Amino acid sequence: MIKIVQDPNKLGFGIAVDQMNFIAEFPHRVKEIQQAFENHQAYTLVISQPVVIQWLKNMSTRFPQGVFVFEIVDARGVLAQRWELEIPASVTNEEIILADLLVIDIHPQPGFTFEDTLLAHFYAPILTSMTFPFTQLSSLLESVDPQKWKANLGIPLLARTLHSRLEEWKSKARSNEQRLLVEMFAADPNALMLQLMRFRVLRSYPSIGEAVLGEVFDVFRTLKMQLEDLKIEESKIPETILQVTYFLNNQQPQNSDDLVTLLDRTSGLLSVEFETIEKHLRDHSDWITPELIDQIEEKFSDPSRRLNRKIATLRGMIRPLKPKTPDLYWDVDTMLSWATESYLPYQSWCNRQEQFDSDLFAIGDRFSEWLMKNWNNIHANSKRMVFNILPNKAIDLKRDGVVNLVLVIDNLGWTFSEMLRDMFQERGYFLTGAEPYLAMLPSETEISKKCLLAGAVGYQAIDDKTYKGMIEKGWVPYFKDNAFRYISDIGSLSTIETIDAASYVVNYLAIDKALHKSADEIGMSHWDHIYHLLEKLVENTIFFIEKHGLQENIRIHVVSDHGSTRIPASVQNDLDLAFFKTNGFEARSHRYVTVSSERFSGLADNLRLDCFFLPANDFMNPENVLCARRSNRFLPTDKGFYVHGGLLPEEIIVPYLVFEPATIATQDLTVLLKKNEFRYRMETVELEIGNPNDSAVDQIQVSLLNGNVESEPIRIALLNGKKNMAIQIKARFKVTSILEEQSNLHIRIRYHAHGEQRTFDVLPKITMKKMVEEKSTSVFDD
Structure with a gap:
C-alpha cells in the first residue's frame, strides 16, 4: 500500500516517515513509489505541496484500485491528538494556526474542555468556572492582566472563547444584580475593580455610597459580596477619600x-x-x-x-498602674519580674509623657537598697549580671553552622526591647528569647561594658582593657581562636568581605550619645530619635546578613551595658553640691563620684542616706565610688537629657535579646467541621480550629463564603502552638440551585503569624436537606 499524507500546513505527522520538502524531489519519489509497488512493500510519504498531491492523484489512476491511499493532516487532528481533547466543530484549522496552539507548549488539566484549556492558559485559571465566581471576585479581578488580555482579544479564537464564557456566566445568573455584575466585568474589569474599591469603603457610609455610586451601590449591597481580599489602592479613589474626609471632619x-x-x-x-x-x-x-x-x-x-x-x-499613651514598693527580701527573679512588668513600664510611660512622678524615685530606691543589701549573693550566684551573658550563652555561641552577630548597644535600657522586637519582626527576624540582666556598679560604660565583653566578675579582674583584646584574645581559652571578631562601629560591619569567625561583636554608641544630648539639641523627642537610630541599626544588620547570604543560619544577639534616667531640675536634690567640690572627690557623672581612699574612710555615716558607698576592693573597681540615691545628683540636671551611674532600675536593668529567622515555614491552621449535615434554616456551624505550629498565631478570623449563607465572621485573639479551639458560627442557610453551594461549605481563615497576615480556604463536603416536619419538633425557624 502506498500512503500519501497531505500536510499542507507543514504541521508534522508525529511519526518517523519520509517527507518531501522540495518539488525537485518528485522524480526521485516516483521511482521509490514504483519500486515499492513492484516489491509489494508499504510506502508512506508526507507532502506539503498541493501541486505534487494532484500529480500523485493523477498517477494513482494508472495503478490498481486501492494501491494508493490519500490522507490529510490538519491542525484540528494534530491538536486533538496532542491534547487528547475533542476539538469543537466550530474551530477551524486556520484559527488553530493563527492562535499558535500547535507551537505553544500547553498541557490541558484533567477534566478540562478545549475552551477551559484556552481560558486557563491565555487568560486565567479562574475563568474555567462554569458560573461566575461570586465568592472569589477579588481573585478574579486580580487575575486580569490588561495587556495580555488585550493582545488575546486580537486573536479571533481566543476572543470568541472568552466572549462565550462570559455569555454563559450571564445566562446562569440568578438575578438581575448578578447579571449586571457579570456585564460590568465583561465590559471593563478594571473599572469594576475601582467601583468595588469604592463600594468596599463606602458601604460603611451608605449616604455617601448612594451619592457617589448611584444605583450600583444598591446592586453591590444586594449581592453581599465577599470583598475582604480586595486591596484598596487609595491613590486610585481620591474622590471617594475626599467625601469620607468631609464626613469625618463634621x-x-x-x-x-x-x-x-x-x-x-x-x-x-x-x-x-x-x-x-x-x-x-x-x-x-x-x-x-x-x-x-x-x-x-x-x-x-x-x-x-x-x-x-x-x-x-x-x-x-495608656497610663500603666503605678508600681507598688518592692520587698527587700524578694529573690532575684521576683525583683526582676516586678521591675520589668510593673516599675519600668510605668517609669517609661511617665518619661515619654513628660509626667514625672516624684514618688517613683523613692520606689526605685527600694530596688537600689535591695541590690546593695544582696549584692554579694547576686554577684556571685544569680547568673543575672552582665558579665554572665556571654558565659551563659556559650553553648549557643558555639553552635555549628551558625554565625552570631552580637550587637552591643551602649545605654539601651530594658524599655527599648519592644521597639527592637517590632523592627526585626518587620524584616523577618523574630524574638526567640528576652531576659533582663543587671549592670555592674556604678552603672557606667567603662566598668559595665568591659565586664560584659570580658566576662569578668569585676573591673580589676580584666587583664586586657581594650575592647578588641577582650573580645578576640580573652575568650580563646573557652572558644576557638576564630570565635570572635570585634567591630568598632556599625559602619565597619559593611566592610567585611569574608565570614571567617563564628561571632561578630559590634559596638554601637549612637544611642548613648543621643541620650546625653538634650531634646532641643537633637530636634525631636529622645524616643523618636532613638527609633530612627535603631531603625538604621536594623537596616545595616539586615544588609550584612543578606550580603553574606546568612539568612538561614544567623543568630542576632542584642546586649547592653547599662540604662539611664532623666531627672528634672525641679526634683529635690538632697546632696550639698558645694561639699563635693572640695578635694578628694571627682564627679565622673551626674550620678556618681570617685573618692580618694583617705577621704572615703572618713566619710560621715549619715551620708549613706543620700548616697551608696562602693568600696573599690569590695566592688572590684579601680577607685572608691559614691552613687547618688533616688533623684540625687552631683551635678545640675534638667529633663532635657539622660544620666546614669546610679542604682535605679532604669539605670541598672538591661536586656538580652535574641532574634532568629523563621527557618520553618508556617503551616496553615487545621479546620475540622464537626457536623456536615444542614437544613435550609438557621443552623450552628461547629468548627475546630487547630494550630500545628510551635509558635502562637493571632488575629484569627473565620468566615463562611457561600453565597446562600448569611453569617458574621468569628474572631479569635490568640491560639497557642499545638493547641486547638472549638468555635460556633450562627448561620442561616438559604435554598440554592448552585451545586457547589449545596455540596461544599466555603470557609476562609485569616490569621497573623510572624507578623504577617495569611489567608487560606477550605471546602469541606456538606449535605443539605430540605425542611421536613418531624414528630414533636417545630418546623419553623427559631
Missing part, C-alpha cells in the same frame, strides 16, 4: 463613647480614618483604654502593618 465626638461610635462607622481601610481617630485620642488621652486600642487595632487590621508604630504609640 463629626465631633464629645466623649469616649462617641469616639467608639465613630470608630464603628469607619471602614477601617483608609489612612484618613485612622488619622481622625488618632487626632481625637491625642487631644483626649484620658479616653484611651486597652480595650479601645484593641478595637482600633482590629478595625484597622488590613493596613495594620504600616500602622504598627502609630498604634503602638497610642497604646503607649
Whole structure:
C-alpha cells in the first residue's frame, strides 16, 4: 500500500516517515513509489505541496484500485491528538494556526474542555468556572492582566472563547444584580475593580455610597459580596477619600463613647480614618483604654502593618498602674519580674509623657537598697549580671553552622526591647528569647561594658582593657581562636568581605550619645530619635546578613551595658553640691563620684542616706565610688537629657535579646467541621480550629463564603502552638440551585503569624436537606 499524507500546513505527522520538502524531489519519489509497488512493500510519504498531491492523484489512476491511499493532516487532528481533547466543530484549522496552539507548549488539566484549556492558559485559571465566581471576585479581578488580555482579544479564537464564557456566566445568573455584575466585568474589569474599591469603603457610609455610586451601590449591597481580599489602592479613589474626609471632619465626638461610635462607622481601610481617630485620642488621652486600642487595632487590621508604630504609640499613651514598693527580701527573679512588668513600664510611660512622678524615685530606691543589701549573693550566684551573658550563652555561641552577630548597644535600657522586637519582626527576624540582666556598679560604660565583653566578675579582674583584646584574645581559652571578631562601629560591619569567625561583636554608641544630648539639641523627642537610630541599626544588620547570604543560619544577639534616667531640675536634690567640690572627690557623672581612699574612710555615716558607698576592693573597681540615691545628683540636671551611674532600675536593668529567622515555614491552621449535615434554616456551624505550629498565631478570623449563607465572621485573639479551639458560627442557610453551594461549605481563615497576615480556604463536603416536619419538633425557624 502506498500512503500519501497531505500536510499542507507543514504541521508534522508525529511519526518517523519520509517527507518531501522540495518539488525537485518528485522524480526521485516516483521511482521509490514504483519500486515499492513492484516489491509489494508499504510506502508512506508526507507532502506539503498541493501541486505534487494532484500529480500523485493523477498517477494513482494508472495503478490498481486501492494501491494508493490519500490522507490529510490538519491542525484540528494534530491538536486533538496532542491534547487528547475533542476539538469543537466550530474551530477551524486556520484559527488553530493563527492562535499558535500547535507551537505553544500547553498541557490541558484533567477534566478540562478545549475552551477551559484556552481560558486557563491565555487568560486565567479562574475563568474555567462554569458560573461566575461570586465568592472569589477579588481573585478574579486580580487575575486580569490588561495587556495580555488585550493582545488575546486580537486573536479571533481566543476572543470568541472568552466572549462565550462570559455569555454563559450571564445566562446562569440568578438575578438581575448578578447579571449586571457579570456585564460590568465583561465590559471593563478594571473599572469594576475601582467601583468595588469604592463600594468596599463606602458601604460603611451608605449616604455617601448612594451619592457617589448611584444605583450600583444598591446592586453591590444586594449581592453581599465577599470583598475582604480586595486591596484598596487609595491613590486610585481620591474622590471617594475626599467625601469620607468631609464626613469625618463634621463629626465631633464629645466623649469616649462617641469616639467608639465613630470608630464603628469607619471602614477601617483608609489612612484618613485612622488619622481622625488618632487626632481625637491625642487631644483626649484620658479616653484611651486597652480595650479601645484593641478595637482600633482590629478595625484597622488590613493596613495594620504600616500602622504598627502609630498604634503602638497610642497604646503607649495608656497610663500603666503605678508600681507598688518592692520587698527587700524578694529573690532575684521576683525583683526582676516586678521591675520589668510593673516599675519600668510605668517609669517609661511617665518619661515619654513628660509626667514625672516624684514618688517613683523613692520606689526605685527600694530596688537600689535591695541590690546593695544582696549584692554579694547576686554577684556571685544569680547568673543575672552582665558579665554572665556571654558565659551563659556559650553553648549557643558555639553552635555549628551558625554565625552570631552580637550587637552591643551602649545605654539601651530594658524599655527599648519592644521597639527592637517590632523592627526585626518587620524584616523577618523574630524574638526567640528576652531576659533582663543587671549592670555592674556604678552603672557606667567603662566598668559595665568591659565586664560584659570580658566576662569578668569585676573591673580589676580584666587583664586586657581594650575592647578588641577582650573580645578576640580573652575568650580563646573557652572558644576557638576564630570565635570572635570585634567591630568598632556599625559602619565597619559593611566592610567585611569574608565570614571567617563564628561571632561578630559590634559596638554601637549612637544611642548613648543621643541620650546625653538634650531634646532641643537633637530636634525631636529622645524616643523618636532613638527609633530612627535603631531603625538604621536594623537596616545595616539586615544588609550584612543578606550580603553574606546568612539568612538561614544567623543568630542576632542584642546586649547592653547599662540604662539611664532623666531627672528634672525641679526634683529635690538632697546632696550639698558645694561639699563635693572640695578635694578628694571627682564627679565622673551626674550620678556618681570617685573618692580618694583617705577621704572615703572618713566619710560621715549619715551620708549613706543620700548616697551608696562602693568600696573599690569590695566592688572590684579601680577607685572608691559614691552613687547618688533616688533623684540625687552631683551635678545640675534638667529633663532635657539622660544620666546614669546610679542604682535605679532604669539605670541598672538591661536586656538580652535574641532574634532568629523563621527557618520553618508556617503551616496553615487545621479546620475540622464537626457536623456536615444542614437544613435550609438557621443552623450552628461547629468548627475546630487547630494550630500545628510551635509558635502562637493571632488575629484569627473565620468566615463562611457561600453565597446562600448569611453569617458574621468569628474572631479569635490568640491560639497557642499545638493547641486547638472549638468555635460556633450562627448561620442561616438559604435554598440554592448552585451545586457547589449545596455540596461544599466555603470557609476562609485569616490569621497573623510572624507578623504577617495569611489567608487560606477550605471546602469541606456538606449535605443539605430540605425542611421536613418531624414528630414533636417545630418546623419553623427559631
